[in-house]
Amino acid sequence: MTILSIFDIGLVVLILAVGAASIAMREAFSAVIGFVVYGLLLSIAWVRLSAVDVALTEAAIGGGMTGMLMLGAVARLRFAKGNDSRTSLPVRLAAGILCALVAAGLAIAVLSPPEVIPTLAPMAMENLPQSGLGNPVAGVLFVYRALDTLLEKVVLILALLGVWSLAPDRMWGGIPGLRVYAQPNSTLTFLAQLLPPVGIVVAVYMCWVGAKEPGGAFQGGTVLAAMWLLVMIAGLTSVPSISQRWLRLLLVAGPMIFLAIGIAGMVLANAFLAYPAGYAKPLIVAVEVALTLSIGVALGLLAAGPPERVQRP
């Protein structure tokens, strides 16, 4: 047994233990912390499977962003303090059984693979040079399965609309209630002044390098969103109201440019979302840049939550 396989077994045991612990936790806050640790461990597992793109996304979205959303939910629950009643036993049993069924189905699918594993990987690699991209994951996302990627970004905006819809009518178009838990504090201000320039460079790098190495719009966008949230939480910039025109423009810019290029493809390359020969890479990079901005704004606003204040005239 090599050192690496010992490491892998240890990692799997750790992931299972942290997963079980975060389910078993009684307190919501500890469970969320468990979930974040689980996400980080999972991203190490993806690195071990040589899926660095997935690892980056898991660390950024699965651990970081979702963790922040859940911490926000826990804090809101604490403020609301409403009904503390536990869900009844039959409901919990039903939920447990349904989860177990899904897990069993997945386990059967994973543990009994067919004799010959169907794969499109050789074909994907063979045609990749035509797109001018070096990262096969970017190739799949923007060339082979571009429609999925486009719809995924639209879903993000729909999710944001869902969050905004939680606002009472009179707050519509108001300022998201990003709660600032910490008092304005010189340490936090220092971090919010020092880190964003570094973070923005990292985000630009991730977006740019996505065409030939692991990275891309989602990872870059998450870093941008984190920097924006940091500056807002430290109180260095105010939270914008959701009716601002620039905000909405930035939100839809990514999907709109993607869609426009897709429709132009119908004329220039005879298929929706096809790129004219020779222009694939510049077009894809343009789409990635626009998507990075839109994803950054969308994730930041998702974390900021529904509008809770009306802008004073």
Next chain:
Amino acid sequence: MRLVLDIFTVLAVSAGAFFFLAGTVGLIRFPDALTRLHALTKVDNLGLGLVVLGLLPQANGLFGALKLVTIWLLVQLSGAIVTQLIAGTVRQHGPRE
């Protein structure tokens, strides 16, 4: 030369791992929040610093080495500031429970 560098890597990373171990023991054994934070920051500074130092000879060219050092600096920054924030909250409100 290669052998010397490899031995250096093994020694430095092992020393780093030792600091992580010590920090973890401190995190579990120390009595209150402030001393536990103290144990954690030592791990960030020294443990990760030694690991990065040990990995420098193995880095992928100058840029790889620069990236490693940058990661260490960023972790130092975030570690120090998050510790300050937690310690400030503990001082103001007292530890939970």
